[in-house]
Amino acid sequence: MKLPSPRGPVSDAVISTLATAPHGLTVGDPGSDDDLHLSLFILYELHYRGWDGVDDTWEWHPDLLALRARLEAEFEAELRRLPVPEHHADVPHALLAMTSETGGPSLSGYIRGRATYEQFREFATHRSVYHLREADPHTFAIPRLAGAPKAALIEIQIDEYGGGAVRRMHQEMFKETLTGLGLDTTYGAYVNVVPWQTLANNNLMSLFGLHRRWRGALLGHLAAYEMTSTGPNRAYGNGLRRLGGDASATRFYDEHVEADAVHEQIAAFDMCGSFSEAEPELAADVLFGARCVLTLEDRWAEYVLSRWEAGESSLRT
Structure with a gap:
């Protein structure tokens, strides 16, 4: 995946590529952490200030939301392995x-x-x-x-x-x-x-x-x-x-x-x-x-x- 350019633009073409990309990234595989978190960051930024040259309508594109959900599931599965008390009164x-x-x-x-x-x-x-x-x-x-x-x-x-x-x-x-x-x-x-x-x-x-x-x-x-x-x-x-x-x-x-x-x-x-x-x-x-x-x-x-x-x-x- 091509990285964003220094001042933040990501083209509609990059977003479109994400929307149709394979959904099989796996946390822990060689190189996949880079792909996972760069992809998530690009998708999340659509809900903040967006990307130069990217139409704001991509924020709620169904294919992007579906991809984001798959990537989030990978990320969440990693986080769920952290030891945390299930209950605490205080x-x-x-x-x-x-x-x-x-x-x-x-x-x-x-x-x-x-x-x-x-x-x-x-x-x-x-x-x-x-x-x-x-x-x-x-x-x-x-x-x-x-x-x-x-x-x-x-x-x-x-x-x-x-x-x-x-x-x-x-x-x-x-x-x-x-x-x-x-x-x-x-x-x-x-x-x-x-x-x-x-x-x-x-x-x-x-x-x-x-x-x-x-x-x-x-x-x-x-x-x-x-x-x-x-x-x-x-x-x-x-x-x-x-x-x-x-x-x-x-x-x-x-x-x-x-x-x-x-x-x-x-x-x-x-x-x-x-x-x-x-x-x-x-x-x-x-x-x-x-x-x-x-x-x-x-x-x-x-x-x-x-x-x-x-x-x-x-x-x-």
């Missing part, structure tokens, strides 16, 4: 325990003290795929909730969107980081150079966000993000300062240190706790969503660190 404290686990690869520690300037640029390149649309996947949950969990999610999202001020939107703040690093700020600019591990992290939140049945998992995903954000973002900001980054370049990370310290409690107790009380049959999904993101983030960090320690780039060439 979801907030279960989330606190899960997000306090140690032993995974410390990418933030490496970036704080050892990363080169070029490696930090690579790190920002990976993260640009999400940060340039930060908060958008989780916003899909708002119309699917009611009462206390809805109010808590909106409270978090208001901060993510800068309280309505463009310059304070986290998406916009990250553009300042990219500019400071001499990187392209165009939405989707680096989709074609990131590996499948990066795309999988993005596909996970789209999988949860685009399906109402996964609303609990989406809340767990967001909670895990918020509850594991403060320390790493402090390390990223300090690492960038060590490498000469100015206040504008580090503002994105510094903002998350302050904001996510507050969001942690809101996400665990006000959002996930109240949701699990309102819909106890979906409490296990909350923990499932958290486990998925923690595992996929660890897998991505391990990949990046292994490439750097081997003296190689973590990006596709």
Whole structure:
């Protein structure tokens, strides 16, 4: 499959090829993870800002939806193999325990003290795929909730969107980081150079966000993000300062240190706790969503660190 071009266009011909492609991709086969997650990312993006030169009517094309369902089934089958408690009476404290686990690869520690300037640029390149649309996947949950969990999610999202001020939107703040690093700020600019591990992290939140049945998992995903954000973002900001980054370049990370310290409690107790009380049959999904993101983030960090320690780039060439 031909990768998207650097600035995000995917032609109608590529979408048409996807619509008629064989539906037998298998997770774990040589090369199939690349195909699976690139295909899913292309299909999911039709529900966000679309692709240059692709008609918006492709978003709901029946053949594409059928293909997406098959690819999602492959992805979900892999996720279902992760060990997650089926039931837990105290979801907030279960989330606190899960997000306090140690032993995974410390990418933030490496970036704080050892990363080169070029490696930090690579790190920002990976993260640009999400940060340039930060908060958008989780916003899909708002119309699917009611009462206390809805109010808590909106409270978090208001901060993510800068309280309505463009310059304070986290998406916009990250553009300042990219500019400071001499990187392209165009939405989707680096989709074609990131590996499948990066795309999988993005596909996970789209999988949860685009399906109402996964609303609990989406809340767990967001909670895990918020509850594991403060320390790493402090390390990223300090690492960038060590490498000469100015206040504008580090503002994105510094903002998350302050904001996510507050969001942690809101996400665990006000959002996930109240949701699990309102819909106890979906409490296990909350923990499932958290486990998925923690595992996929660890897998991505391990990949990046292994490439750097081997003296190689973590990006596709």
